Amino acid sequence: MTKIRKSIESALKKEYDAIIIGGGYYGVMLAYEAARRGIKTLLLEKNDFGSATSFNSLRIIHGGLRYLQSLDLHRFKESVAERKWFLKNFPKLTEPIACIMPLYNKGVKRTSILKIALKLNDTLSFSRNKNVNNENRINSGKVVPANEVRKLFPDIYLNGLAGGALWYDGSIPDSQIVLMEILKTSANNGCTPINYMEVKDILKNGDKISGVVALDSESGNEYKFKSNIVINATGPWSRTLAQYFHKDFKNLFKYSIATNVLFDRKQLSSYALAVTPPKKDARTYFIRPWKGKFLAGTIHEPWNKLSEFPMPTEKSLSDFIDDLNLSLPNLNLKRSEILQIYSGLLPAKYEGDDELAVREVIINHKKYGGPDGLYSLSGVKLTTSRLVAEKVLSAIFDKNIINSVKKLTFPVSSDLEYGRFDFDWNPEKDKRNWQDVLKYKIENEYVVHLSDLLLRRTTIGDNPGNALNVAREICKLFEWNSEEELAEIEKLKDYYKKRGYQKLINKEGKV
Numbered sequence: 001m002t003k004i005r006k007s008i009e010s011a012l013k014k015e016y017d018a019i020i021i022g023g024g025y026y027g028v029m030l031a032y033e034a035a036r037r038g039i040k041t042l043l044l045e046k047n048d049f050g051s052a053t054s055f056n057s058l059r060i061i062h063g064g065l066r067y068l069q070s071l072d073l074h075r076f077k078e079s080v081a082e083r084k085w086f087l088k089n090f091p092k093l094t095e096p097i098a099c100i101m102p103l104y105n106k107g108v109k110r111t112s113i114l115k116i117a118l119k120l121n122d123t124l125s126f127s128r129n130k131n132v133n134n135e136n137r138i139n140s141g142k143v144v145p146a147n148e149v150r151k152l153f154p155d156i157y158l159n160g161l162a163g164g165a166l167w168y169d170g171s172i173p174d175s176q177i178v179l180m181e182i183l184k185t186s187a188n189n190g191c192t193p194i195n196y197m198e199v200k201d202i203l204k205n206g207d208k209i210s211g212v213v214a215l216d217s218e219s220g221n222e223y224k225f226k227s228n229i230v231i232n233a234t235g236p237w238s239r240t241l242a243q244y245f246h247k248d249f250k251n252l253f254k255y256s257i258a259t260n261v262l263f264d265r266k267q268l269s270s271y272a273l274a275v276t277p278p279k280k281d282a283r284t285y286f287i288r289p290w291k292g293k294f295l296a297g298t299i300h301e302p303w304n305k306l307s308e309f310p311m312p313t314e315k316s317l318s319d320f321i322d323d324l325n326l327s328l329p330n331l332n333l334k335r336s337e338i339l340q341i342y343s344g345l346l347p348a349k350y351e352g353d354d355e356l357a358v359r360e361v362i363i364n365h366k367k368y369g370g371p372d373g374l375y376s377l378s379g380v381k382l383t384t385s386r387l388v389a390e391k392v393l394s395a396i397f398d399k400n401i402i403n404s405v406k407k408l409t410f411p412v413s414s415d416l417e418y419g420r421f422d423f424d425w426n427p428e429k430d431k432r433n434w435q436d437v438l439k440y441k442i443e444n445e446y447v448v449h450l451s452d453l454l455l456r457r458t459t460i461g462d463n464p465g466n467a468l469n470v471a472r473e474i475c476k477l478f479e480w481n482s483e484e485e486l487a488e489i490e491k492l493k494d495y496y497k498k499r500g501y502q503k504l505i506n507k508e509g510k511v
Helices: 008-013 025-036 073-089 111-124 146-152 175-187 235-245 314-327 385-396 399-403 434-444 450-457 464-475 482-498 502-506
Strands: 018-021 041-044 095-103 142-144 163-171 191-194 197-205 208-216 222-227 230-232 255-266 272-275 285-290 293-302 338-347 361-364 374-378
Touching (some): 008 191, 018 208, 018 222, 025 175, 025 385, 041 175, 041 197, 073 163, 095 111, 095 146, 111 142, 111 163, 175 450, 197 222, 208 230, 235 374, 285 314, 293 314, 374 385, 385 399, 434 450, 450 482, 464 482
Parallel strands (some): 018 041, 230 374
Antiparallel strands (some): 197 208, 208 222, 272 285, 285 293, 361 374
């Protein structure tokens, strides 16, 4: 098993080829692609790795079918290739997912048009399964008859149902585990990752970058780390940092909020469902099976500020549930069934709009009169985070370095070693050495808080009620006194309450 330990004193003595600010998917992919090229990096994250937008996705690796509608073939091909990268490199942590869209022969969502679109999708992605394990291969799509749609989803809106578009995409059920596997591999090959270390300022020698000043939120100590390259990969915070370090770039990040909701409802089918409620100007939503439950999204809304903990409005949640009930008339979904709300900030195409940006933004601050060696970026999708990392490094380093790539393999482990637990996991009935595995993660995977372990090193935190029920027992694995244990459990409760867990909200903290 991989070891990555917090080593601040060692990091202070080194001069790194690059310092990466931000420990979400974009920062971690930068560390990984740098490691493949022998570029020594220091990755600094102000909270825990992957704890913001990266944690709040629908757990889908999109292959780009939607981009055919606008004939954005460049983005389509990028998405297909990057989906294959995930399916190929993480055969036990990713899988294909079958998707159905009911067709009512209205607008472009007609059986005749979708037959052509699905055929084009398969033709243009002809190499999608090259070197991918058989169980992770993406099958061809097709249009299926209405009775097959009804068989899969008996509660679907039936008026005018003409058939369904069936296609396959990629699923990444435990995206937080994949992020940690990439980070651990990077740490074994030249990256020093440190969490709970907030970069407060840059250091300069004349007009050139020489390092950063960072604050350890756990100890309160301030440190100076050395490098001539600093990459600002902080997602929603990228624009704020760019402005503080140099100046504001409005195109770097225009705020919008994206929300997915986990309901305490049994999954409808092993298939995912794309539905559009029968009303004017309705948007399409995606309902996917996840851990045997009902995970639905995505709600897109305009946003006007940087938020540490962005949440959708009550009206948008209510409208979302109403739309799902319109699409599946017998669903009778209720707000009281919400288990978790996964929401994060994504870059919008326009200020004050909910339409997502189309492309990543990469800024070399020197070109705009800023410090030499400072770069900022923002990306749009988890799926293409690795590719964007390649583009960023290509804009910074010499071609000989960029083209000198070594292969790094990700170890294929058991579910327990990955940290994958059943949704309703019961420690008393688990005969495996789970205590030893969790202790190992605590000691070797930068676990600082209980929430780090339950939410982002394992899947125990996927089920709020279960996680809180086992929290006290798991606290025994840490070297905490009773007051510290209580504080950590309260912190976890507060997280779930903010994320909409209804039992905490309705019972005022009693589970």
